[in-house]
Amino acid sequence: MPKWFTPAALVCGAMFAVSPLIIANAPYESTMGLVQKVFYYHMPSAWMFLLGALVCGFASARYLATRNDRQDRTALAAAELTVLFGLLTLVTGPLWARRAWGTWWVWDPRVTSSLVGWLIACAYLILRKYGGPGSERLAAAVAIFGMANVPFIYISVNYWRTIHPATSVVPTLPVSMGAPLWFCVMTFLLLFIVLMTMRVRLEESKSRLDALHLALDE
Amino acid sequence: MSIVRMLLISALLAAPAAIAAAQQPTQQDEFVPISELPPTEQLPAAPLLVGAYVFVLVALFLYVVSIARRVGAVRQEVDRLEGELKARSRS
Numbered sequence: 001m002p003k004w005f006t007p008a009a010l011v012c013g014a015m016f017a018v019s020p021l022i023i024a025n026a027p028y029e030s031t032m033g034l035v036q037k038v039f040y041y042h043m044p045s046a047w048m049f050l051l052g053a054l055v056c057g058f059a060s061a062r063y064l065a066t067r068n069d070r071q072d073r074t075a076l077a078a079a080e081l082t083v084l085f086g087l088l089t090l091v092t093g094p095l096w097a098r099r100a101w102g103t104w105w106v107w108d109p110r111v112t113s114s115l116v117g118w119l120i121a122c123a124y125l126i127l128r129k130y131g132g133p134g135s136e137r138l139a140a141a142v143a144i145f146g147m148a149n150v151p152f153i154y155i156s157v158n159y160w161r162t163i164h165p166a167t168s169v170v171p172t173l174p175v176s177m178g179a180p181l182w183f184c185v186m187t188f189l190l191l192f193i194v195l196m197t198m199r200v201r202l203e204e205s206k207s208r209l210d211a212l213h214l215a216l217d218e
Numbered sequence: 219m220s221i222v223r224m225l226l227i228s229a230l231l232a233a234p235a236a237i238a239a240a241q242q243p244t245q246q247d248e249f250v251p252i253s254e255l256p257p258t259e260q261l262p263a264a265p266l267l268v269g270a271y272v273f274v275l276v277a278l279f280l281y282v283v284s285i286a287r288r289v290g291a292v293r294q295e296v297d298r299l300e301g302e303l304k305a306r307s308r309s
Contacts, residue, residue, distance in 0.1 A: 016275070035266055038271075084281055087277065088277060095270040198289065202288055206292055209292055216299060216306070
């Protein structure tokens with residue numbers, strides 16, 4: 001692991017430990033009250049979900065262009081993180097919606113496109129696991145499709161009639177709500193980097209293992 | 219003329235009282251059980267909030283444990299094969 005890894009992991013753990021205290025001190029939102037505080041973990045999870053899909057798509061495009069295995073390993077690691085953070089987003093969202101909207105789920109553009117994005121990432125992982133030899137190229141194409149879905153997820157709330165809050169909410173937040181949010185965003189971003197490093201390292205170890213198996217067979 | 223003036227004065231005097239009466243909450247003539255309220259008004263928020271945070275933290279913890287176990291298993295296998303390869307090259 002790189003030298004910065006352990007300090008980064010410790011800082012990330014400390015930030016996660018402190019975050020509930022910071023969120024508890026944030027003011028209540030006027031119409032939703034206490035349940036709106038799900039926002040401080042929901043939105044950073046959603047951003048990491050989109051970041052994962054973008055990293056996976058870019059790395060897959062570069063893999064298709066260069067056939068560099070390093071890019072393929074990065075794409076695989078990012079796809080797993082996309083599934084993880086997508087799951088967090090898709091679970092915390094309905095828990096918030098149940099109280100705020102009176103329903104667990106609505107088939108509105110933001111929620112539906114997020115589910116589609118998550119299913120694309122799941123499809124990528126299933127292809128990689130069960131697709132057999134050569135599946136990495138097909139999976140790379142799926143990842144590019146998933147990346148193309150990201151701008152649609154982001155802007156969907158601004159162009160369609162939906163009950164999901166618009167993207168204009170974040171820039172207009174008062175400091176008392178914006179500071180905890182950005183703290184949580186930095187925490188999740190650091191976590192994403194730490195997990196990505198671990199996951200890429202795992203793929204590198206697996207490729208080393210494959211090389212050793214081949215060397216022993218010869 | 220004086221009758222019109224009197225009516226205007228009395229209307230002006232009565233207006234604040236009428237506005238105040240309109241602003242008063244309506245008299246409660248029945249008790250509604252909480253179960254009959256709309257879903258958004260009867261759900262307590264705390265279990266949903268706590269559930270969301272617990273789910274995030276538990277899922278992240280399990281994922282970190284899963285990666286650590288996988289890294290450990292692969293590293294162990296790499297060490298074993300490297301040892302085997304060394305032993306074979308020596309012999």
